[in-house]
Each structure stands twice: as C-alpha cells, then as structure tokens.
Amino acid sequence: MTLQALRGTTDIYGEAIADWTHIEQSVRASARLYGYDEIRTPILEDSALFLRSIGETSDIVQKEMFRFEDRGGHDMVLRPEGTAAVVRALLQHKMHKQQALNRLFYMGPMFRAERPQAGRYRQFHQCGVEALGSEHPAVDAEVITLCYQLLKNCGVQDLRINITSMGTRQDQQASAEALKARLQPHIDQLCAECQARLAKNVFRSLDCKKEQCRTLAWEGGWPFLLSTESQEHYDAVRRALDAAQIEYNDQEAFARGLDYYTRTVFEVQASGLGAQNVVAAGGRYDHLVEDLGGPAVSAVGFAAGMERILIAAGEHLTTEPQQRHGVFLAVTHAELLEQGIRYVQQLREQGVHAMMDFNVRSLKAQFREADRLRMQYVVVFGERELSEKRIALKDLDQGTQEQIHLNEWVAHITQLAKN
Numbered sequence: 071m072t073l074q075a076l077r078g079t080t081d082i083y084g085e086a087i088a089d090w091t092h093i094e095q096s097v098r099a100s101a102r103l104y105g106y107d108e109i110r111t112p113i114l115e116d117s118a119l120f121l122r123s124i125g126e127t128s129d130i131v132q133k134e135m136f137r138f139e140d141r142g143g144h145d146m147v148l149r150p151e152g153t154a155a156v157v158r159a160l161l162q163h164k165m166h167k168q169q170a171l172n173r174l175f176y177m178g179p180m181f182r183a184e185r186p187q188a189g190r191y192r193q194f195h196q197c198g199v200e201a202l203g204s205e206h207p208a209v210d211a212e213v214i215t216l217c218y219q220l221l222k223n224c225g226v227q228d229l230r231i232n233i234t235s236m237g238t239r240q241d242q243q244a245s246a247e248a249l250k251a252r253l254q255p256h257i258d259q260l261c262a263e264c265q266a267r268l269a270k271n272v273f274r275s276l277d278c279k280k281e282q283c284r285t286l287a288w289e290g291g292w293p294f295l296l297s298t299e300s301q302e303h304y305d306a307v308r309r310a311l312d313a314a315q316i317e318y319n320d321q322e323a324f325a326r327g328l329d330y331y332t333r334t335v336f337e338v339q340a341s342g343l344g345a346q347n348v349v350a351a352g353g354r355y356d357h358l359v360e361d362l363g364g365p366a367v368s369a370v371g372f373a374a375g376m377e378r379i380l381i382a383a384g385e386h387l388t389t390e391p392q393q394r395h396g397v398f399l400a401v402t403h404a405e406l407l408e409q410g411i412r413y414v415q416q417l418r419e420q421g422v423h424a425m426m427d428f429n430v431r432s433l434k435a436q437f438r439e440a441d442r443l444r445m446q447y448v449v450v451f452g453e454r455e456l457s458e459k460r461i462a463l464k465d466l467d468q469g470t471q472e473q474i475h476l477n478e479w480v481a482h483i484t485q486l487a488k489n
C-alpha cells in the first residue's frame with residue numbers, strides 16, 4: 071500500500087509555493103496598512119474553548135471537530151477556526167488591559183472534518199483579523215474595508231460584499247422566540263436535528279444541510295428583529311463604508327455557521343469558486359470575551375480561506391517569474407570537490423546563494439542543472455583553472471563571460487550578487 075496524504079489535505083510544493091508566498095506577503099502588507107499586528111496561536115487547543123465559543127449546536131462542534139484525548143486523558147482539538155483562540159490569548163496575556171483596542175491578524179492551518187470538495191478541505195488555511203475592544207461602527211467598517219483591500223491585493227477580482235445585522239444578544243432572544251413560534255406548527259416537517267434545535271438554538275435551522283428546513287426557517291424573511299439601538303449601529307456601519315467608498319449589498323440575507331455573532335455580519339463572494347463562493351466572512355461578536363471568562367470587550371473580525379483566495383485570484387495572481395540569482399560552481403575533477411565545497415561555503419557565509427553538483431558530472435549536465443535551478447552565474451573550476459589561476463564566470467542572464475583571478479572570484483561575485 072502506498073501512503074497518501076489524508077483525504078481533504080494537500081501537499082503544497084513546487085510552483086505553488088511562489089503563489090502561497092505571494093498571498094502571505096500580501097496579507098501581511100495589507101494588515102499592516104491598517105495597523106494590525108500578527109499573532110500566532112497554537113494549532114492544538116483545549117476542546118472547551120470551541121465548545122464555549124462556536125456553540126454546542128453548531129455543525130462545527132457537533133460534527134466537524136478533530137477532537138481527541140491525549141494519553142493523559144486531556145480533551146483537545148485541532149483548531150477549527152482562529153477567533154476563539156485569539157480571544158483566549160487576549161485574556162491569557164491580559165492584552166485588553168494594556169490597550170483599549172487590540173488589532174490582531176493571523177494566518178495558518180485550520181481543521182474541519184467536512185466532506186471534501188472543490189474549495190472545501192479538512193485541513194485548510196485561513197488568514198483573519200480581529201479588532202478587540204471597541205463597539206464603534208467605524209471599526210466594523212474598517213474590518214470590512216481591510217477584508218476587501220486584502221482580497222484585492224491578493225488578486226481576487228469580482229468581489230461582492232453582503233452585509234446585514236443580527237441584532238444584539240437581547241434582540242436575538244426576542245427573534246428566537248418569534249422564529250420558534252413560527253416553526254412550531256411545522257415541527258413534523260423539520261429534520262430530527264432541527265426539531266432539537268428548536269429548543270436549543272433555533273437559528274441553526276437557517277443553515278441546516280436539509281433544504282426543507284432551510285426553506286421553512288427562511289419563509290418569514292430575515293428573522294432578526296433589530297432594536298432602535300441595533301438599527302442605528304447598523305446604519306452607522308453602512309455610512310462609514312460609504313465614507314470609505316466601499317460598495318456593499320445589504321439586500322441579501324445569509325446565515326453564519328458560528329454562534330458568537332451579534333450585530334454586524336458580512337460575507338464576501340468571489341467569482342470562479344463554484345458552489346463554495348464565499349471567500350471571506352466575519353462579523354461582530356460582543357459577548358465572546360465575556361463568555362470565555364473575561365470582561366465586557368466588544369470585538370469584530372473576519373477570516374478568509376486562503377485556498378479560496380488562490381482559486382479566485384486564478385490568473386490574476388501577480389507572482390513574478392522567478393528571477394535568476396546566485397552562483398553555481400561546476401567542479402570538473404573529483405579531487406577538487408573539497409576545494410569546491412570550501413568556495414561554496416565561503417559564498418554562503420557572505421550571504422550569496424551558492425550551489426554545486428557533488429557528482430562531478432559533465433559540464434553540459436552541470437550547465438543544465440544550473441539553468442534548471444535558475445542560477446544567474448556559473449563558475450567552472452577544474453585542473454586547468456587551478457594551474458592557470460583563472461576562472462571563467464558566465465552570466466546566464468546576459469550570456470556574457472569574464473575571466474577572474476582564482477583568488478579574487480569569491481569576493482568579486484559576492485560584490486556582484488549584492489548589487
């Protein structure tokens with residue numbers, strides 16, 4: 071049996087690395103433009119963190135967490151998302167006491183045991199931001215604007231931002247009662263899960279996998295009733311987005327799969343993604359910090375799927391073709407191998423990308439290898455070069471050649487490589 075990567079996981083290698091590096095750099099640069107600092111949290115977390123944040127009735131917690139006990143009986147999970155982990159870190163390191171508003175961004179692998187398909191994986195990568203410590207509607211708008219600019223900077227075109235408000239937690243209690251009352255007469259038509267959800271968390275029927283449940287749940291239109299205060303907050307978010315000249319669509323209702331949201335929620339769709347067309351999503355979570363044992367700290371954030379960014383960016387990925395650089399030392403006599411190793415090490419210590427072929431193959435084979443490695447220079451080193459004390463330095467980019475004294479070529483090429 072040949073061993074294979076697990077279903078829903080992928081090896082990233084070869085040319086894809088340039089695309090990934092490009093996306094990672096664009097994410098970092100975009101986040102920094104808005105003053106967000108990087109945070110890296112562990113991939114392994116205590117299961118309780120996600121049970122208490124994403125919601126016990128959510129699909130992620132019920133079906134999709136890679137959850138296990140370690141040998142010591144500790145209940146842990148491979149993180150399915152980043153927000154709860156960032157909140158845990160905020161509280162653990164008392165960041166909220168050091169400054170009122172913490173702006174953080176992160177990137178890394180997340181894990182969900184979903185049925186794999188195009189754009190949906192079991193190990194996938196998210197980049198995300200969280201602004202913790204303000205309920206100002208301008209912060210919601212800033213997060214949405216950053217999301218938009220980040221996706222643009224990564225090369226994603228044809229973006230569409232859907233935005234809506236789910237109201238405060240208090241509003242949601244009233245909305246839940248209203249939705250329950252509406253669904254109760256149809257309880258027989260709901261799946262067993264949704265029947266249980268009716269008592270526990272009726273909003274989960276909005277994104278039930280069964281179409282019949284979804285249809286019934288959405289029948290009365292957008293189920294979230296907004297208090298005056300919520301409406302004003304939502305209006306102010308849209309005014310701030312208008313000020314930033316960000317276009318959005320506030321006419322299309324959509325459900326979020328995580329329980330912690332209050333007030334503003336949004337998703338960004340991109341073309342070229344097929345069924346999984348949501349490239350990024352997020353919203354406000356005003357009670358998560360409290361729910362995880364902290365003080366009242368309002369927050370808002372989003373996460374984007376990096377695989378989906380890559381698919382959506384497609385040919386608009388602006389990765390440059392790899393430039394030639396560095397020097398390849400072609401040693402033509404086995405007895406000179408150690409001297410060659412010495413040269414290569416000297417170059418590397420000077421910060422010059424240097425490679426050689428330990429097998430002393432034909433010059434032709436070595437030139438081919440230098441070309442494949444996209445090296446800029448080739449230096450041939452053999453007995454003749456040793457006796458004449460001169461080497462030939464070939465520039466593969468320019469097609470030129472120069473002769474240099476054996477004692478000077480390392481310094482010379484170090485100079486060239488640094489220019």
Ligand code: HAM
Pocket residue numbers: 150151152153182184189190191192194195196198199200327328348349350351352353354370371372373374375376377378
């Ligand atoms: P989410 O909607 O669960 O939100 O995920 C955000 C994005 O991650 C999705 O829009 C999608 O692009 C990507 N994604 C999710 N699951 C998969 C998968 N199985 N395969 C590939 N890509 C996937 C969150 O995770 C929240 N933490 C977002 C947030 C941050 N809300 C506030 N702050």
